[in-house]
Amino acid sequence: MIGLLVGAPLLGAAVLLVGGRYLERVGHWVATALAAVSLVLAATLFFDMLGRDGEDRALHQHLFSWIPVADFQADVAFRLDQLSMTFVLLITSVGTLIHLYSIGYMEHDPRRRRFFAYLNLFLAAMLLLVLADNYLLLYVGWEGVGLASFLLIGFWQHKPSAATAAKKAFVVNRVGDVGLAIAVMLMFTTFGSFAFEPVLAGANETSEGTLTAIGLMLLLAACGKSAQVPLQSWLGDAMEGPTPVSALIHAATMVTAGVYLITRSGAIFNGAPDAQTVVIVVGAVTLLFGAIVGCAKDDIKKALAGSTMSQIGYMMLATGLGPVGYVFAIMHLVTHGFFKAGLFLGAGSVMHGMNDEVDMRRYGGLRKYMPITFVTFGLAYLAIIGFPYLSGYFSKDEIIYAGFSKGGAEGWLLGGVMLLGAALTAYYMTRIMLLTFFGEKRWQPDAQGHEPHPHESPLSMTIPMMVLAVGSVGAGFFFDQGETFVHWLEPVTGLGHGDSPVSHGMVALAATGVMLLGVAGAWWQYGRRPVEAVAPSGRWITRAARRDLLQDDFNHAVLVRPGNYLTRGLVYLDHKLVDGVVNGTAASFGGLSGRLRRVQNGFARTYAVSMFGGAAVLVAATLLMRAV
Amino acid sequence: MSPENYLYLSALLFTLGAAGVLLRRNAIVVFMCVELMLNAANLALVTFSRMHGNLDGQILAFFVMVVAAAEVVVGLAIIVTVYRSRHSASVDDASLMKL
Numbered sequence: 001m002i003g004l005l006v007g008a009p010l011l012g013a014a015v016l017l018v019g020g021r022y023l024e025r026v027g028h029w030v031a032t033a034l035a036a037v038s039l040v041l042a043a044t045l046f047f048d049m050l051g052r053d054g055e056d057r058a059l060h061q062h063l064f065s066w067i068p069v070a071d072f073q074a075d076v077a078f079r080l081d082q083l084s085m086t087f088v089l090l091i092t093s094v095g096t097l098i099h100l101y102s103i104g105y106m107e108h109d110p111r112r113r114r115f116f117a118y119l120n121l122f123l124a125a126m127l128l129l130v131l132a133d134n135y136l137l138l139y140v141g142w143e144g145v146g147l148a149s150f151l152l153i154g155f156w157q158h159k160p161s162a163a164t165a166a167k168k169a170f171v172v173n174r175v176g177d178v179g180l181a182i183a184v185m186l187m188f189t190t191f192g193s194f195a196f197e198p199v200l201a202g203a204n205e206t207s208e209g210t211l212t213a214i215g216l217m218l219l220l221a222a223c224g225k226s227a228q229v230p231l232q233s234w235l236g237d238a239m240e241g242p243t244p245v246s247a248l249i250h251a252a253t254m255v256t257a258g259v260y261l262i263t264r265s266g267a268i269f270n271g272a273p274d275a276q277t278v279v280i281v282v283g284a285v286t287l288l289f290g291a292i293v294g295c296a297k298d299d300i301k302k303a304l305a306g307s308t309m310s311q312i313g314y315m316m317l318a319t320g321l322g323p324v325g326y327v328f329a330i331m332h333l334v335t336h337g338f339f340k341a342g343l344f345l346g347a348g349s350v351m352h353g354m355n356d357e358v359d360m361r362r363y364g365g366l367r368k369y370m371p372i373t374f375v376t377f378g379l380a381y382l383a384i385i386g387f388p389y390l391s392g393y394f395s396k397d398e399i400i401y402a403g404f405s406k407g408g409a410e411g412w413l414l415g416g417v418m419l420l421g422a423a424l425t426a427y428y429m430t431r432i433m434l435l436t437f438f439g440e441k442r443w444q445p446d447a448q449g450h451e452p453h454p455h456e457s458p459l460s461m462t463i464p465m466m467v468l469a470v471g472s473v474g475a476g477f478f479f480d481q482g483e484t485f486v487h488w489l490e491p492v493t494g495l496g497h498g499d500s501p502v503s504h505g506m507v508a509l510a511a512t513g514v515m516l517l518g519v520a521g522a523w524w525q526y527g528r529r530p531v532e533a534v535a536p537s538g539r540w541i542t543r544a545a546r547r548d549l550l551q552d553d554f555n556h557a558v559l560v561r562p563g564n565y566l567t568r569g570l571v572y573l574d575h576k577l578v579d580g581v582v583n584g585t586a587a588s589f590g591g592l593s594g595r596l597r598r599v600q601n602g603f604a605r606t607y608a609v610s611m612f613g614g615a616a617v618l619v620a621a622t623l624l625m626r627a628v
Numbered sequence: 629m630s631p632e633n634y635l636y637l638s639a640l641l642f643t644l645g646a647a648g649v650l651l652r653r654n655a656i657v658v659f660m661c662v663e664l665m666l667n668a669a670n671l672a673l674v675t676f677s678r679m680h681g682n683l684d685g686q687i688l689a690f691f692v693m694v695v696a697a698a699e700v701v702v703g704l705a706i707i708v709t710v711y712r713s714r715h716s717a718s719v720d721d722a723s724l725m726k727l
Contacts (some may be wrong), residue, residue, distance in 0.1 A: 602723030
């Protein structure tokens with residue numbers, strides 16, 4: 001049953017890729033149906049799980065032994081507990097909606113079948129990642145997600161920028177993957193097993209140093225997949241992929257994997273406070289980094305990408321807080337999955353109606369032309385900025401409250417950073433809203449003289465947006481009602497209570513206050529007066545943020561250029577030294593044989609002389625030896 | 629007469645043969661000189677047999693004769709074939725076997 005959950009989309013990917021053009025006309029429906037099959041299975045398992053009590057809810061399924069060698073046991077086995085279940089429901093539901101949306105969005109693409117095959121592969125890999133019951137199988141899913149993201153980001157490979165972005169995402173992710181590989185190896189040497197149960201149970205009796213090492217390696221892996229500083233640079237460029245892919249990467253799959261990994265490995269982090277501190281720092285830095293970048297971008301998708309980075313920063317920070325934060329990290333992850341998918345699908349719908357224009361300064365006043373997109377995008381917008389009683393309000397406030405519970409100066413610092421992040425979130429999201437849907441129309445004919453005719457998207461695209469909007473609005477309230485979500489996850493992640501210097505109510509009040517401040521700031525800049533269609537050059541901070549706070553320049557200066565020099569030096573050494581020795585030896589033997597060759601002149605009498613000479617030498621030597 | 633004189637004769641004949649092989653160009657003459665060297669060696673073998681009073685040397689001489697006979701057959705055949713194709717029996721003309 002659990003295997004089927006992964007198997008359905010995997011089968012879809014295989015059939016669509018192998019089936020060739022015979023499936024051209026039905027391929028997208030096959031893929032969507034198989035994603036829906038996974039969703040139905042997940043729902044069945046979910047209701048089945050609800051029928052049991054807290055501790056008994058986890059299901060295990062041992063499929064087969066993958067690599068059985070003496071003590072080394074690598075199994076293909078699944079574990080479905082409350083944490084996996086949450087992810088499975090999110091992945092399959094958002095995934096299915098995005099499949100449905102893509103049918104409309106990719107309608108005119110000649111390679112639509114292939115696109116859906118990759119989407120299915122993406123789902124299968126992500127499901128494998130969250131369902132695995134050991135770290136080795138998780139690693140397989142981890143790599144599968146990396147592969148699928150590479151294929152999808154570079155889907156329009158005829159554009160050099162897309163091909164480069166795909167490569168960049170893949171390479172940056174590899175850096176993180178190395179961390180996961182090392183962590184898995186460390187686990188095996190320390191605990192003698194990969195499976196979650198022995199590893200997490202054994203974490204109590206292991207030295208803090210080992211746990212810190214494993215924790216930091218896991219964090220490196222999480223940074224790669226979840227686009228956290230310092231491995232964040234791929235996320236913005238990944239916007240080169242088709243918009244449904246961005247939605248899938250940002251909401252349901254890929255970037256959530258890092259948060260899952262750390263939450264799943266909670267027992268390890270709980271025993272390694274130093275590693276937890278690093279997680280918190282990474283989360284806090286990323287949450288501001290992403291928010292600042294999001295404030296400056298004029299490309300609607302890149303602004304949303306900055307927002308994702310920032311929101312995942314919140315989740316990372318929460319996981320770094322330990323049992324106080326795990327539950328709320330996952331809760332924010334789920335609510336974020338809804339509203340971020342809604343925002344990206346909305347952005348895709350806008351681009352669909354605007355001849356694929358992404359510059360928000362070329363939009364304006366679209367609320368009249370795209371009413372459904374406007375309303376769904378608007379609801380998701382209210383959810384993400386934390387408008388009271390929408391889903392972002394509940395999950396984000398809980399994380400901020402957990403930050404304050406850290407206690408002391410650190411608590412105030414974390415809480416302050418997160419409130420600042422909340423203000424920035426409100427600012428950049430309002431900016432997107434105002435630039436896109438309000439104000440005067442600012443679009444112009446493109447290079448070929450086609451004036452865009454903004455229009456509402458087809459039903460296959462708007463229905464998923466409506467469903468997601470409902471989720472954005474209601475999920476938080478539903479989760480918070482009687483602390484449903486907390487009780488649901490508690491058996492897996494544990495739950496801690498810190499003593500916060502401020503009450504829940506005050507946090508909610510402060511968060512709402514800074515949110516209003518951010519909205520007002522954005523309105524002051526972009527709502528009050530008409531917006532220029534060409535971006536002004538701006539101050540140094542704006543220019544830096546437009547360049548992603550110089551992340552690429554930094555990577556180039558620190559990593560790429562020295563790397564280039566190193567490889568060039570090595571190539572030079574290879575040519576001169578290694579090749580020199582080899583070629584020199586060959587040349588000297590060649591020259592020697594060329595000289596020796598002259599001895600073979602074909603004259604029988606010359607040979608006879610050498611024979612006689614040789615014989616004479618032999619005789620002389622014999623006689624000489626006798627004499628001595 | 630002392631048998632040593634036969635050894636001197638044998639050495640003389642061998643030297644004549646060797647000089648002939650090295651200096652003459654006509655293949656037939658070179659060939660005859662080779663025979664001369666073989667027979668000089670035979671003479672030395674028989675002489676040693678006599679000097680040491682056993683038959684080993686004589687037996688070896690018979691072997692040499694057999695080998696020489698076989699060599700004559702093959703050698704003459706080659707010379708005749710070369711002469712037919714090149715109209716020359718000079719050993720220096722047949723110098724194509726080189727790099």
